[in-house]
Amino acid sequence: MRLRGALIACALLWAPAASAFAQSAAPLSPRNASYKIVVNLEPRTRTITASEVITWRNITHVSTSELQFHLYWNAWVDTKSTLMRESARSGPVHRPPGDFARLSVDSIRLANAGPDDPAGDLTPTRRFIAPDDGNADDKTVMVVSLPRPVAPGESTSVVVKWSARVPRTFDRTGTIGNYYFIAQWFPKLGVLEDTGWNCHQFHSQTEFFSDYGVYDVEITVPRGWVVGATGVEAGRSDSGGVTTHRYVQEDVHDFAWTTSPDFAVRTARFEEAGLPPVDMRLLIQPEHAGQAERHFAAGRSALRRYGSWFGPYPYGHLTIVDPAWQSDTGGMEYPTLITGGTQWLISRQMTYSTPEEVVIHEAGHQFWYGIVGSNEFEHAWMDEGINTFATARAMAVDYPPAVLDRYYFGGFIPWTFSDVRLTRETDYNRLWDYRLGATEDTLSGLSYRQRPGTVRFFAYDKPAVWLNTLERWLGWPVVQQALSATFRDGAFGHPSPELVLDHLQRASGRDLSQFFDQTYRGSAVFDYAVTELSSEARDGQFETRAVLRRLGDGVFPVEVLVTFENGDTITEHWTGDERWRELVYTRRTRVRSVVIDPQRQLLLDVNFTNNSRTLAPRSSQAARKWTLKWMVWLQDALLSWGLFA
Amino acid sequence: MKVRPLPAWTNGLGRVLRAPALVLVLWICSLAITIPPAIALNDAIGRHLGSSMEADAALDGTNYDWLQEFRAQASSLGRSLRTDVIGFAAVLDNASALADVNFRPMVVVVSAMVFASLVWFLSPGIICRLAVDTPLGAGSILGVAGTFGFRMAKLGVVAAGVYGALFLSVHAWLFDEVFDRTTRDMTVERTAFFVRLALYGLFFLLVAAVNAVFDFARVRLVVEDRRSTVASIAAATRFIRNNAGAACGVYLLNVASFVLVAGVYAVVAPGAGGGYWNAWYAFIVGQLYVAARLAVKLAFWGSEIAALQARFDCPGFVRALPGTIGVEVSASSSSPLPQRP
Numbered sequence: 001m002r003l004r005g006a007l008i009a010c011a012l013l014w015a016p017a018a019s020a021f022a023q024s025a026a027p028l029s030p031r032n033a034s035y036k037i038v039v040n041l042e043p044r045t046r047t048i049t050a051s052e053v054i055t056w057r058n059i060t061h062v063s064t065s066e067l068q069f070h071l072y073w074n075a076w077v078d079t080k081s082t083l084m085r086e087s088a089r090s091g092p093v094h095r096p097p098g099d100f101a102r103l104s105v106d107s108i109r110l111a112n113a114g115p116d117d118p119a120g121d122l123t124p125t126r127r128f129i130a131p132d133d134g135n136a137d138d139k140t141v142m143v144v145s146l147p148r149p150v151a152p153g154e155s156t157s158v159v160v161k162w163s164a165r166v167p168r169t170f171d172r173t174g175t176i177g178n179y180y181f182i183a184q185w186f187p188k189l190g191v192l193e194d195t196g197w198n199c200h201q202f203h204s205q206t207e208f209f210s211d212y213g214v215y216d217v218e219i220t221v222p223r224g225w226v227v228g229a230t231g232v233e234a235g236r237s238d239s240g241g242v243t244t245h246r247y248v249q250e251d252v253h254d255f256a257w258t259t260s261p262d263f264a265v266r267t268a269r270f271e272e273a274g275l276p277p278v279d280m281r282l283l284i285q286p287e288h289a290g291q292a293e294r295h296f297a298a299g300r301s302a303l304r305r306y307g308s309w310f311g312p313y314p315y316g317h318l319t320i321v322d323p324a325w326q327s328d329t330g331g332m333e334y335p336t337l338i339t340g341g342t343q344w345l346i347s348r349q350m351t352y353s354t355p356e357e358v359v360i361h362e363a364g365h366q367f368w369y370g371i372v373g374s375n376e377f378e379h380a381w382m383d384e385g386i387n388t389f390a391t392a393r394a395m396a397v398d399y400p401p402a403v404l405d406r407y408y409f410g411g412f413i414p415w416t417f418s419d420v421r422l423t424r425e426t427d428y429n430r431l432w433d434y435r436l437g438a439t440e441d442t443l444s445g446l447s448y449r450q451r452p453g454t455v456r457f458f459a460y461d462k463p464a465v466w467l468n469t470l471e472r473w474l475g476w477p478v479v480q481q482a483l484s485a486t487f488r489d490g491a492f493g494h495p496s497p498e499l500v501l502d503h504l505q506r507a508s509g510r511d512l513s514q515f516f517d518q519t520y521r522g523s524a525v526f527d528y529a530v531t532e533l534s535s536e537a538r539d540g541q542f543e544t545r546a547v548l549r550r551l552g553d554g555v556f557p558v559e560v561l562v563t564f565e566n567g568d569t570i571t572e573h574w575t576g577d578e579r580w581r582e583l584v585y586t587r588r589t590r591v592r593s594v595v596i597d598p599q600r601q602l603l604l605d606v607n608f609t610n611n612s613r614t615l616a617p618r619s620s621q622a623a624r625k626w627t628l629k630w631m632v633w634l635q636d637a638l639l640s641w642g643l644f645a
Numbered sequence: 646m647k648v649r650p651l652p653a654w655t656n657g658l659g660r661v662l663r664a665p666a667l668v669l670v671l672w673i674c675s676l677a678i679t680i681p682p683a684i685a686l687n688d689a690i691g692r693h694l695g696s697s698m699e700a701d702a703a704l705d706g707t708n709y710d711w712l713q714e715f716r717a718q719a720s721s722l723g724r725s726l727r728t729d730v731i732g733f734a735a736v737l738d739n740a741s742a743l744a745d746v747n748f749r750p751m752v753v754v755v756s757a758m759v760f761a762s763l764v765w766f767l768s769p770g771i772i773c774r775l776a777v778d779t780p781l782g783a784g785s786i787l788g789v790a791g792t793f794g795f796r797m798a799k800l801g802v803v804a805a806g807v808y809g810a811l812f813l814s815v816h817a818w819l820f821d822e823v824f825d826r827t828t829r830d831m832t833v834e835r836t837a838f839f840v841r842l843a844l845y846g847l848f849f850l851l852v853a854a855v856n857a858v859f860d861f862a863r864v865r866l867v868v869e870d871r872r873s874t875v876a877s878i879a880a881a882t883r884f885i886r887n888n889a890g891a892a893c894g895v896y897l898l899n900v901a902s903f904v905l906v907a908g909v910y911a912v913v914a915p916g917a918g919g920g921y922w923n924a925w926y927a928f929i930v931g932q933l934y935v936a937a938r939l940a941v942k943l944a945f946w947g948s949e950i951a952a953l954q955a956r957f958d959c960p961g962f963v964r965a966l967p968g969t970i971g972v973e974v975s976a977s978s979s980s981p982l983p984q985r986p
Binding site for chain 2: 176177178179260262285286287324325326327343344404406408409410412413415417418419420421422423426427431432435436533593595607608609610611612613614615617618619620621622623624625626627628629630631632633634635636637638639640641642643644645
């Protein structure tokens, strides 16, 4: 009751400010699910107590007589939830009882009902459903019945009060020490579609989906603690030993926040001709303070490249959070707020472990997740895959080639392999990983139903390799045009995968249905090979024969480059649909080599080594080189373990 | 007689340098053990590359894409080919695996067991050679190894048990329990790193202590012709306790020489670029490093022998040598070691 009173008081107090804020710009989104939240964090007991007013407008063509809410934290109250059961498939979950969350929705009332109006109290009608798997122990989706249906175009407001124990981090949410990262934390409406509510349970492999709105959130934390949140700080007041921070953000579909007394705060500004400026705020761990500029540079790279390739970033501000060590909250995106990830000791060069890739990737999610609000439960590739592709591209454009690094001694001591260059195509697109799971499932399958443990193949790897293949085949202008059109048409909405496919088809000006059937709807494996090559002297000339084979079921048009010893070259075009093809030439010179797909357009080819053949192979030398290195490594291992001899 | 660590260490190192054949033999052992799996790996790489032009990039530098493709299709032996084999990373990888007791590929486990067993078996002969500090024939060294074979086997069983307990139980307790518990709510990586460093220090202090005890036990077992495993260990422990400064000093000097060898290798170890002949150059540099490490390994024994003999003022003494060995040693070697202190 006290919370509700405080909420109303705050609402009255801040109404003019909020109104002014709301009028600051024309709505970019339908703003049909808006939240006004008051939350108090008590670190001593690791609890939050909160209240929210949700104002929801039905923007579909159907009425609804119920509301469906995500209660994500219920996934971590025990090990019986669907998420925990799914997580356990890859190994038992051993967490002490104190790690788990607790979530208690104390009441739900219609906002416009009087306090004594029994019809306004929706609490007795609440129940949990498990639409995805029927797990009766899963309480991540709550339903309440409304006293009367909400017709299309109508609105309703509810007041929800709840309290929760903040878990030790699960799935990039929770606390460690005095670092709090609070995400997926409030009872949140699902998305009503013309076919009904789209409100999935919390799954271990997939993320989130919700409608756009205005978030106005008042966060009370101990005085002196730094707060970072979705939106911009619109007010701050001290009272006793606590400080209340008010954050407001329009046209977003989620709200996350973090607090800790340990953050060092840095700021910078992104300015680029033709793009709106963005104020960047970095909350960085003091031990990483020397890496602040690397974070900002990566943020600028994302804003510049994504902004010019797809469309401008409209929010004007971005908060980058450098998560606390072992908090497991890094590498995650929320509207206008992202978490990076780095280590205390890192290479001066860009590697897998330095902050660049993760910051570009998560900042990139502001575009593909934040602005284009695709359904991450069902089509995770639409944000992760497109974003992985774009991240790799941005890095290739803005940075020198990255190099490989590895960490030793408990993951603390780095070693940089300066002569192992990482490439956009094979490394940052994760081709190496795609090879392992090419046939595990299809890209078009619903993500939350994909085979456990395969999400990375289909959310990240395959779409990135797939899009890069299209770029190398059709050209960047075609792919850029298609993605920018998708961005334009899907912004602040919930586009389906067909929008991407349609725009690719349209921009290319050709029929891509076979390619989509194989790579999107199917799981065709591409593997072209040169299996035979000979050049025999005959009548003063050389008869060259090369046998090309299609070892996989995937069909793709490829070029074949034949190079002769005198430097002459012939480029053949093979539709690739036959299982094999023989090339025969009679010339005065011997053949030197044959390469299928010399430009490597078909990145989806899982075995590139067999794409070429030469009559002067150096494989024995290469094998010896790597064997010699391996021998020294093995001898060193013998000496290390020989300590005991 | 009071033992001083630096003279004992220089004396021990001198004994090793005067016995290069020992280093050579151990180096040959290490090489011989790696050759059979290396041949298999070489074949596997050659088969995968076939006549492909990808071999060019693999030869001229690091064709990381090919390496991953190869590993994705390889057997467990092939999967042991990782970028960690490049230059000094190999040392870090192996040292880190030892310090963290990480799972190693089967080829490493089997090869390491063969190597450790071989060195353990040969160690009486090597210790005898270093103790007399006079050239001995291969037959004599093998004869000593054979004579002490059963006693060494018994000592080996005890050592394996103690090392096993250290690396499995104590390590697990320190790093899976103490470290995890200490750092559970830690949010600063640097602090956690120093905690881990302290635990590494503690753990390797224990390992060094055990290592020193078994080294001295072996030395005493051979030099004094002891028959009891337990008595040898007890004698070694007594010696270390009564001459703690010297024993620790000698051990630390040897550890420092290992660090020096590794440090030099870190600076000079070639990377993966440069083509075929560079690979041979890297291999030769690698072999020099291996030889230097083996010399350091022998210097541990040599300096421990020197310390023991200096303590009892009987340089070159070996109590009971089979066959003619006793005849070959210097006159001073016949001076009696005080009754098994």
